[in-house]
Amino acid sequence: xxxxxxxxxxxxxxxxxxxxxxxxxxxxxxxxxxxxxxxxxxxxxxxxxxxxxxxxxxxxxxxxxxxxxxxxxxxxxxxxxxxxxxxxxxxxxxxxxxxxxxxxxxxxxxxxxxxxxxxxxxxxxxxxxxxxxxxxxxxxxxxxxxxxxxxxxxxxxxxxxxxxxxxxxxxxxxxxxxxxxxxxxxxxxxxxxxxxxxxxx
Amino acid sequence: xxxxxxxxxxxxxxxxxxxxxxxxxxxxxxxxxxxxxxxxxxxxxxxxxxxxxxxxxxxxxxxxxxxxxxxxxxxxxxxxxxxxxxxxxxxxxxxxxxxxxxxxxxxxxxxxxxxxxxxxxxxxxxxxxxxxxxxxxxxxxxxxxxxxxxxxxxxxxxxxxxxxxxxxxxxxxxxxxxxxxxxxxxxxxxxxxxxxxxxxx
Numbered sequence: 001x002x003x004x005x006x007x008x009x010x011x012x013x014x015x016x017x018x019x020x021x022x023x024x025x026x027x028x029x030x031x032x033x034x035x036x037x038x039x040x041x042x043x044x045x046x047x048x049x050x051x052x053x054x055x056x057x058x059x060x061x062x063x064x065x066x067x068x069x070x071x072x073x074x075x076x077x078x079x080x081x082x083x084x085x086x087x088x089x090x091x092x093x094x095x096x097x098x099x100x101x102x103x104x105x106x107x108x109x110x111x112x113x114x115x116x117x118x119x120x121x122x123x124x125x126x127x128x129x130x131x132x133x134x135x136x137x138x139x140x141x142x143x144x145x146x147x148x149x150x151x152x153x154x155x156x157x158x159x160x161x162x163x164x165x166x167x168x169x170x171x172x173x174x175x176x177x178x179x180x181x182x183x184x185x186x187x188x189x190x191x192x193x194x195x196x197x198x199x200x201x
Numbered sequence: 202x203x204x205x206x207x208x209x210x211x212x213x214x215x216x217x218x219x220x221x222x223x224x225x226x227x228x229x230x231x232x233x234x235x236x237x238x239x240x241x242x243x244x245x246x247x248x249x250x251x252x253x254x255x256x257x258x259x260x261x262x263x264x265x266x267x268x269x270x271x272x273x274x275x276x277x278x279x280x281x282x283x284x285x286x287x288x289x290x291x292x293x294x295x296x297x298x299x300x301x302x303x304x305x306x307x308x309x310x311x312x313x314x315x316x317x318x319x320x321x322x323x324x325x326x327x328x329x330x331x332x333x334x335x336x337x338x339x340x341x342x343x344x345x346x347x348x349x350x351x352x353x354x355x356x357x358x359x360x361x362x363x364x365x366x367x368x369x370x371x372x373x374x375x376x377x378x379x380x381x382x383x384x385x386x387x388x389x390x391x392x393x394x395x396x397x398x399x400x401x402x
Contacts, residue, residue, distance in 0.1 A: 025274050026301075028264035033312065036400040039267035041298065042276040043395070045325055045336055045380055049388035050283040099286060099388045159334055161387040 049100035053198040055169070056093060057086040064187055065090045067129075067173035075178035079130070082171045091170040094139060096154060100200040101161045108148035111191025115146045118182030119190055126194075128174045139167040144194060261368075263314055265399035266301040274394070279380040287385035297375040300350050302399045306368035312401045316363040320355035325393035334387040338395060346375040355395065363397075 029035040056063035065082040067090075073080075082090020096103060111117070115125040131141040142152040156163050185192025268275025279292045304314040320338035327334040342354035349372045350364050366372060 025268055026264065026266035026270075028262060030260055030262035033261060033401050035261060035263045035312075035314075036398060037263050037265045038396050038398045039265045040274050040394045040396050041267050042274050043325060043338070043341065043378075043393055044276055044278045045391040046278065046280045047286060047386055047388050047391065048281065048283045050286055097385070099385060158385070159387060161332070161334070162385055164385050 047099065050098060051100055051198060051200055052097040054093065054095035055196050063092055065171050069173065069175055073175065075175060077176050080173040080175050087168055090172065091168050094167050094169050096139065096163055096165040096198060098163045098200060099161060102153060102156065103163055103198050103200055104151050104153050105142050106149060106151045106197050107142050107144055108195050109191060110188065110193045111146060113147050114191060116185035116192055117190045118180065118184045120182055122180040122182060124179050124184045128176060130172045130174050132170050134168040139165050141169050261312060262305045263399055263401060264303045265397060267397050268298055277378045281382060285382060287382065289381065289383050292380040292382050294378045297346060297377045299373065299375055301371065301373040303371035304366060304368045312368040313365055314399055314401050315365045316350065317360045317398050318355065318363055319359045319396040320361060321357050321359050323393045325391040327387055327389040327391050329389040332387060332389055336386060336391050338393065340381045340383065341378055343376040343378045350374040
């Protein structure tokens with residue numbers, strides 16, 4: 001009989017150890033109805049910050065926008081439409097995608113503050129290049145300048161930190177003055193490259 | 202006592218009357234028999250579902266367990282890659298969550314238990330300072346391993362019905378959760394929880 005008692009004691013000591021660890025989010029209720037038992041389950045979603053910015057063609061190429069005023073309208077203040085750009089006619093795609101807060105777009109250029117030059121010591125200021133947006137309220141353009149640094153801040157499209165925009169910018173030559181003949185700027189030369197930088201705080 | 206084991210997936214037994222023994226006191230034998238039943242239950246701890254039919258006069262009782270044993274509240278975590286944000290590629294959480302419910306009542310007075318979930322009261326909120334962004338739980342669904350506690354998705358309701366069961370039964374299933382990832386959402390860590398309620402009206 002002692003062995004039976006010992007078996008029973010050991011059995012319930014061992015077996016009792018398992019349900020005895022009754023988990024924190026395990027609850028029970030008993031007795032007369034109604035009965036109710038509740039358990040919680042936590043969820044967590046980790047969303048990384050992202051900023052994607054595109055001006056012009058996709059796939060890493062850099063577009064060239066050219067202006068060619070005719071001899072007849074040199075400096076007569078007639079705006080000259082551009083050629084080139086991924087949308088042609090001096091128009092480029094602008095794609096902005098971010099979930100990381102207010103975006104600030106800043107243009108700079110490689111002219112050293114002198115504007116476009118023709119390699120002969122003559123310059124055309126970036127003030128002569130105008131930019132318009134397909135939707136200025138949603139995706140305003142930063143004004144180009146010789147020194148660069150003029151910014152634009154497109155408002156978030158959702159909440160305070162999410163922006164998802166696809167618009168276009170179109171460039172024209174203001175043609176306000178007569179300049180010495182020549183080719184001003186170019187593909188990453190003579191101050192002709194503008195770099196737009198989008199940043200979040 | 203009759204015992205039926207079906208491939209260790211579902212176990213049903215009935216207890217009508219313990220037989221007597223001429224060599225051992227009756228209460229010891231009953232205790233041992235109860236112990237054996239507990240052993241069978243523990244032995245089948247890896248069963249996908251266990252069903253008990255108790256014919257003795259059980260005191261009404263319900264219990265629920267959600268998540269890992271020994272942890273206060275289990276957490277389900279989704280990590281979205283920056284290249285996947287809001288592109289509708291579902292993100293599946295690693296591992297599965299054990300959900301176990303039990304309802305016990307006498308055969309003479311059977312009860313019906315109802316499993317509901319509240320996925321509205323504590324939505325997933327961005328923990329970044331100043332952020333008011335949140336993700337609704339309707340972005341999260343689950344797949345049941347066995348279907349005993351069926352697959353579904355959260356509906357952003359306080360009392361979303363999941364399942365109902367008659368006494369006396371115990372069901373266990375494993376749910377794997379998935380985040381639909383349909384929204385471009387602010388960066389940050391989103392935290393919230395749901396509450397499962399297992400109740401008899």
